[in-house]
Amino acid sequence: MDDPDQIAAGKVSNGTAGENQPPIKEGSGRKELAAWIGSPENPLTARVMVNRVWQHHFGRGIVRSGNNFGQLGTPPTHPELLDWLALWLIDHDWKLKPLHRLIMTSNAYRMSSAANAQALAADPTNDLFWRFDMRRLSAEEIRDSLLLTTGEFNPKMFGPSFYPKLSPEVLDTQSRPGEGWGESSPEESARRSVYMFIKRSLLSPLHTAFDFPDVDTSCEARFVTVQPGQALTLLNGEFANAAAVKLAARVTTEVGEESRRQVPRAVELALGRPASDDEVAEGLGLVARLQRKHGLSPRNALQQWCLIVLNLSEYMYID
16 A cells, blocks of 8 residues: 555655556446545545545545646645645545544544634645634534424435425426426425435426535535525525424423423524523514414424524534
8 A cells, every 4th residue: 555655755656556557358447447536546636535525524625626737726635645645535435434433533523613813824724734723514414403403304215315395486487387306295395305306397496595516517616605595594494494393392391381491491402512591582582472472373383493593603613
């Protein structure tokens, strides 16, 4: 196995394992090409893979130009780390779950996002990963998080894609409204977003609001925007409001009808931590005002509190 120091020093092949291969005289050559791409003597494949995984967790890769590892791309900020991870992946049979675990249990990933003036002055773009860049959840992560929080999530794997429920207004954007769009059961629709059927002319409003990429081209890295349409989607959108209703129902089932138990339980389910005294006081005050001033029932008031919890920045961002 190649040594990382030798790779970094340029003493080991940098993805040229196939240069001296004999010509392929039988078949299509696909098997031989696949063997070359995944060869331990071709570390470029492993470098690209670990860089993508790193980009997924940190918002940017060790090589920022994920689609270009050539001389016109961006040089790696940590070349030795990139090579070490590439060799680690090869040594572990190209298994990605252990790689995710390795990265997510590292000190780099567990860094605080808090800044300090001295470090900002020395490295304002955080090239050295001296802190964790706060990252907003992607569209798919937001949807899947809502399903998990409400208790609806269906962990079923594999099988055909499901069709998410779309409003008549969205379906009407087609020249032939709804053509080619099927229906899936609520259970199937609660699967992970990776199993969602994607049609170029019919994209989910939740996904488009949160920077879902152009489906016609390869996406090196997604744009991450913060704009009013996102807040409106989470406050007024059908999916988010339905999630708030289901979260309120789950809270009531688990702790009963008493607001003093419902309010902190909603925070705990959404944020994965106990609610603070200030959060409990704020939630109880809101539930009481909604009932007193706006005539909402206790159930509807709790649903509004759950909607607010699902809109918190702590819920939407990895800090």
